[in-house]
Amino acid sequence: MIHEKALRRTNRRIIKAIHQEFSTWKKGELELFIHRVELNLDKLLVQLHALYHDQPDWYFFAEKMVIEAGKSWSKRTKALKKLDEERERNPTWFKSHQMIGGVCYVDLFAGDLKGIESKIPYFKELGITYLHLMPLFDRPKDENDGGYAVSSYRKVYPPLGAMPDLKHLAKVLKKEGISLVVDFVNNHTSDEHEWAMKAKSGDEFYKDFYFFFPDKTIPNQYEQHLREIFPEIRRGNYHQNKETGEWVWSTFRNFQWDLNYRNPEVLIAMAQEMLYLANQGVDVLRLDAVPFTWKEMGTNCENLPQAHSLIKALNAVARMAAPALYFKSEAIVHPDDVAEYVSQEECQISYNPTVMAMIWESLATREVKLLKKSLENRFYIPGDCAWVNYVRSHDDIGWTFSDEDAYSIGIFPEGHRYFLNHFFAKDFSGSFSKGQPFQYNPTNGDLRVCGTTASLAGLEQALALNDEGRLKDAIHRIVLMYSVVLSIGGIPLLYLGDELGMLNDYSYENDPHKKGDTRWVHRFSMNWDEAEIAKKGEGVSGEIFHELKRRIFLRKEIPAFGNGSIELVETHNPHVLAYLKEEGKQKVVVINNFSEQEQEIRCWLSIGLDRLTNYQVDLNGTVVLSGYQSMWVELGK
Numbered sequence: 121m122i123h124e125k126a127l128r129r130t131n132r133r134i135i136k137a138i139h140q141e142f143s144t145w146k147k148g149e150l151e152l153f154i155h156r157v158e159l160n161l162d163k164l165l166v167q168l169h170a171l172y173h174d175q176p177d178w179y180f181f182a183e184k185m186v187i188e189a190g191k192s193w194s195k196r197t198k199a200l201k202k203l204d205e206e207r208e209r210n211p212t213w214f215k216s217h218q219m220i221g222g223v224c225y226v227d228l229f230a231g232d233l234k235g236i237e238s239k240i241p242y243f244k245e246l247g248i249t250y251l252h253l254m255p256l257f258d259r260p261k262d263e264n265d266g267g268y269a270v271s272s273y274r275k276v277y278p279p280l281g282a283m284p285d286l287k288h289l290a291k292v293l294k295k296e297g298i299s300l301v302v303d304f305v306n307n308h309t310s311d312e313h314e315w316a317m318k319a320k321s322g323d324e325f326y327k328d329f330y331f332f333f334p335d336k337t338i339p340n341q342y343e344q345h346l347r348e349i350f351p352e353i354r355r356g357n358y359h360q361n362k363e364t365g366e367w368v369w370s371t372f373r374n375f376q377w378d379l380n381y382r383n384p385e386v387l388i389a390m391a392q393e394m395l396y397l398a399n400q401g402v403d404v405l406r407l408d409a410v411p412f413t414w415k416e417m418g419t420n421c422e423n424l425p426q427a428h429s430l431i432k433a434l435n436a437v438a439r440m441a442a443p444a445l446y447f448k449s450e451a452i453v454h455p456d457d458v459a460e461y462v463s464q465e466e467c468q469i470s471y472n473p474t475v476m477a478m479i480w481e482s483l484a485t486r487e488v489k490l491l492k493k494s495l496e497n498r499f500y501i502p503g504d505c506a507w508v509n510y511v512r513s514h515d516d517i518g519w520t521f522s523d524e525d526a527y528s529i530g531i532f533p534e535g536h537r538y539f540l541n542h543f544f545a546k547d548f549s550g551s552f553s554k555g556q557p558f559q560y561n562p563t564n565g566d567l568r569v570c571g572t573t574a575s576l577a578g579l580e581q582a583l584a585l586n587d588e589g590r591l592k593d594a595i596h597r598i599v600l601m602y603s604v605v606l607s608i609g610g611i612p613l614l615y616l617g618d619e620l621g622m623l624n625d626y627s628y629e630n631d632p633h634k635k636g637d638t639r640w641v642h643r644f645s646m647n648w649d650e651a652e653i654a655k656k657g658e659g660v661s662g663e664i665f666h667e668l669k670r671r672i673f674l675r676k677e678i679p680a681f682g683n684g685s686i687e688l689v690e691t692h693n694p695h696v697l698a699y700l701k702e703e704g705k706q707k708v709v710v711i712n713n714f715s716e717q718e719q720e721i722r723c724w725l726s727i728g729l730d731r732l733t734n735y736q737v738d739l740n741g742t743v744v745l746s747g748y749q750s751m752w753v754e755l756g757k
């Protein structure tokens with residue numbers, strides 16, 4: 121617990137320090153900044169105290185953090201300051217049925233940042249209002265984990281452009297009503313980051329930015345409780361650095377060095393990088409690998425309370441110096457742990473890996489019971505926050521459902537994960553899927569799955585077999601999954617290229633820097649010729665493009681889909697998932713058939729209009745859905 125009176129004294133000291141430091145500012149500016157500091161200072165101090173109270177100089181770091189925040193705010197453009205005020209008035213601006221997300225790699229989608237700008241008409245054609253550009257900052261040239269090894273947060277990776285391009289892009293996107301999302305890889309830097317280079321050369325100040333161990337004694341003690349993320353590439357969470365001979369904590373790859381947040385200098389330095397990016401006009405920072413940022417001996421070093429404190433501290437700083445900036449969390453862990461990161465004080469937006477994995481699970485089993493259980497028990501987040509619901513991301517699919525949920529409906533979790541991995545990425549006979557296995561861990565049998573939406577959904581197989589029936593099913597599966605993410609609430613996120621049914625790209629196997637990381641199989645280059653064909657409505661891609669686009673724009677007419685909460689509706693059919701969405705007087709029942717067979721349901725509701733077909737449906741009687749059909753039934757219409 122923090123001492124209340126001491127907190128008040130600390131507050132007063134920091135406000136005084138602001139007056140001194142910024143005495144030359146215009147009165148109005150100073151008042152506004154102080155107002156924001158006053159609103160958020162307690163929040164910051166409580167978190168810093170929780171993190172650093174055992175370090176007697178922690179107060180000085182607190183003061184420095186606020187002063188740095190002030191310096192950064194004074195560099196913010198007029199336009200961004202205006203946006204700050206708008207978003208303060210409307211802190212749930214991202215919660216709307218108008219929101220549609222898209223994600224792509226800058227190089228694979230459009231060559232460079234200027235190329236991305238030239239694709240704005242395409243984004244608009246798809247209704248996109250939130251654009252996540254995959255890591256675009258400086259990185260080691262050869263191996264860099266798709267950019268998740270950042271060498272400088274202030275420099276764009278030269279082949280993609282330069283910082284002014286990013287700033288310009290942010291501005292142009294904003295004019296077009298598109299928010300810019302970029303990654304803030306805050307768990308680690310690359311081993312070529314200036315801090316890491318100085319650490320390698322023996323600079324003690326920077327060595328303390330990372331975790332160095334003279335031998336494996338302590339690492340081995342930690343290791344007993346740690347997970348391994350890339351066990352096929354390297355066992356354990358450490359590697360021996362060539363330059364110093366010491367062991368360095370590197371949860372992911374050898375060239376990704378975990379930051380030592382126990383050192384308050386690291387948090388201050390990262391807060392400055394964060395504010396720098398906010399000042400370039402970035403709207404949302406995707407906080408990468410958030411579970412891993414704090415280490416504590418004897419724990420698995422994931423999702424520790426301090427990992428939350430770190431984000432809350434960064435959030436308090438953002439509210440002071442860049443209130444238009446929002447956070448999206450990337451925590452691909454147990455569903456309950458995922459939800460813990462979501463609040464206005466922490467991350468306002470979060471990936472929903474559970475819904476993602478469970479829609480695939482339902483396609484494999486043709487049953488919705490585990491998806492339903494997960495929605496029943498694990499979908500809730502605070503009303504002023506939003507899930508990002510998605511079908512595929514640039515990463516693997518892990519079966520992160522809750523074991524308790526599975527047991528409660530008679531599913532044995534371990535066996536089920538084994539089945540799912542075999543179904544999607546191995547040799548399950550009768551599977552429609554063409555995925556690849558990712559990072560098998562021989563110690564515990566863990567495995568994950570890679571592949572594009574289309575290949576995992578059966579399109580690759582159907583095309584290879586030239587089978588009309590399978591082709592139809594595959595297309596229907598893709599459309600069904602996107603129908604779910606478009607209707608379930610939160611921000612739906614399109615993995616750009618899915619609208620064309622892009623297949624697996626096996627060429628990564630010939631690249632020595634990518635080989636062995638099967639995630640590259642679904643990181644394809646955008647096929648713009650195909651996009652032209654699709655836009656004309658021709659061929660398989662045309663069918664998918666047309667149907668997804670139609671549903672995207674229909675979603676934008678249905679305010680109930682912007683509401684984050686759902687109410688499950690009983691369908692009396694194990695293959696069909698239904699939920700009710702409400703906003704004001706609008707009530708829409710969404711019904712999804714996860715099997716290729718026709719299904720009958722009974723929900724004892726009233727008559728409504730299926731917005732997808734414009735036919736009236738009587739939900740008070742028996743309703744028949746064709747294979748993989750969805751209905752968006754607006755009641756009372």
Ligand code: GLC
Nearest residue numbers: 265268305372408409450515
């Ligand atoms: C996140 C990214 C993933 C990356 C990892 C390490 O999980 O999504 O692609 O490998 O963090 O940065």
Ligand code: GLC
Nearest residue numbers: 349409452453515516518568
């Ligand atoms: C993430 C996840 C893990 C994923 C990995 C690499 O942080 O926790 O499931 O496989 O990064 O993609």
